[in-house]
Amino acid sequence: MSYFPRLNQVSPLQPLRHPSADAAGVNLWIKRDDQLLLPKDAVFPAFCGNKWRKLRYNLEEAREKQKNHLLTFGGAYSNHIAAVAAAGSLFKFRTTGIIRGEAHEPLNPTLAFAKKSGMRLEYISRSAFRQKDPVALAQSFPDGDTAYILPDGGTNAAAIRGCRELSEEIHDQLGFAPDHLCVSAGTGGTAAGLILGSEPPTQVHVYPALKGDFLRQEIQRWLPESTVPWHLVTDYHFGGYAKWSENLLEHMDRFRRSTGILLDPIYTGKLVFGVLADMERGYFPRGSSVVMVHTGGLQGLAGFRERFS
Numbered sequence: 076m077s078y079f080p081r082l083n084q085v086s087p088l089q090p091l092r093h094p095s096a097d098a099a100g101v102n103l104w105i106k107r108d109d110q111l112l113l114p115k116d117a118v119f120p121a122f123c124g125n126k127w128r129k130l131r132y133n134l135e136e137a138r139e140k141q142k143n144h145l146l147t148f149g150g151a152y153s154n155h156i157a158a159v160a161a162a163g164s165l166f167k168f169r170t171t172g173i174i175r176g177e178a179h180e181p182l183n184p185t186l187a188f189a190k191k192s193g194m195r196l197e198y199i200s201r202s203a204f205r206q207k208d209p210v211a212l213a214q215s216f217p218d219g220d221t222a223y224i225l226p227d228g229g230t231n232a233a234a235i236r237g238c239r240e241l242s243e244e245i246h247d248q249l250g251f252a253p254d255h256l257c258v259s260a261g262t263g264g265t266a267a268g269l270i271l272g273s274e275p276p277t278q279v280h281v282y283p284a285l286k287g288d289f290l291r292q293e294i295q296r297w298l299p300e301s302t303v304p305w306h307l308v309t310d311y312h313f314g315g316y317a318k319w320s321e322n323l324l325e326h327m328d329r330f331r332r333s334t335g336i337l338l339d340p341i342y343t344g345k346l347v348f349g350v351l352a353d354m355e356r357g358y359f360p361r362g363s364s365v366v367m368v369h370t371g372g373l374q375g376l377a378g379f380r381e382r383f384s
């Protein structure tokens with residue numbers, strides 16, 4: 076991969092001893108995509124996890140099409156905004172982030188990082204955000220800049236191609252196809268890639284970080300008729316996007332103390348809570364192999380602490 080020589084492109088697959096797995100008689104692993112980049116890299120927290128998987132083929136396509144300016148969209152705490160800003164500074168693209176809602180000074184840690192990485196920030200109202208026309212927005216670019224447009228959350232065909240490789244990598248590292256692959260979902264692109272990259276006997280379990288059943292169609296639209304079985308597990312959104320409870324935070328803290336692995340409260344904290352709870356209630360058969368994917372999101376911790384003390 077000549078464009079991106081500095082990146083550690085294979086993340087560890089870590090076997091995990093955990094009392095819930097022991098009690099359920101399940102073999103548990105966690106795929107450490109939070110460690111996808113070398114820790115000494117300054118942009119590590121912003122660019123780890125599923126962000127690199129989702130962006131890498133987009134960045135290649137942008138280069139191939141000779142686009143020099145990445146345009147994207149997101150909320151004020153978006154992991155995707157931080158990742159695109161980091162990608163821009165690492166790989167020398169100009170970047171613009173269209174942010175949902177009003178500007179607030181001082182900038183929160185996500186937007187401060189984006190700005191420091193060179194991203195131009197523009198704010199639009201929530202209703203304008205819903206009706207936005209990316210092509211029209213790109214017309215305000217300086218002369219000579221050519222836009223490569225990334226949707227909010229970064230899910231498109233190139234992103235799904237990158238996430239597909241995640242399943243293949245897990246399969247290669249294990250030496251067999253796991254029985255169960257578990258992943259968090261926002262737009263569902265990461266999950267769609269995992270499903271497409273899997274083969275029998277794997278089943279994919281998708282744990283949405285948002286409320287509602289809409290992800291079923293969102294994921295299905297990327298899939299051909301026949302894939303491995305997949306399931307939407309809608310019991311662990313904790314009230315919706317960026318909603319949380321003391322119980323969730325305590326669970327994340329206990330997990331960190333017993334495994335040394337830091338989770339984020341928006342995505343991976345809810346995933347791990349859900350998978351372990353499901354394990355305890357016997358959802359995964361005794362003797363089966365279960366892999367949870369740590370999709371990163373750790374850049375969001377500073378903003379979460381700031382918002383909720």
Ligand SMILES: Cc1ncc(COP(=O)(O)O)c(C=O)c1O
Pocket residue numbers: 124125154155228230259260261262263264265266339342343370371372373
């Ligand atoms: C850390 C983290 N995990 C999981 C997801 C969900 O990814 P997707 O939008 O592809 O479903 C996101 C989305 O932004 C994320 O930031």
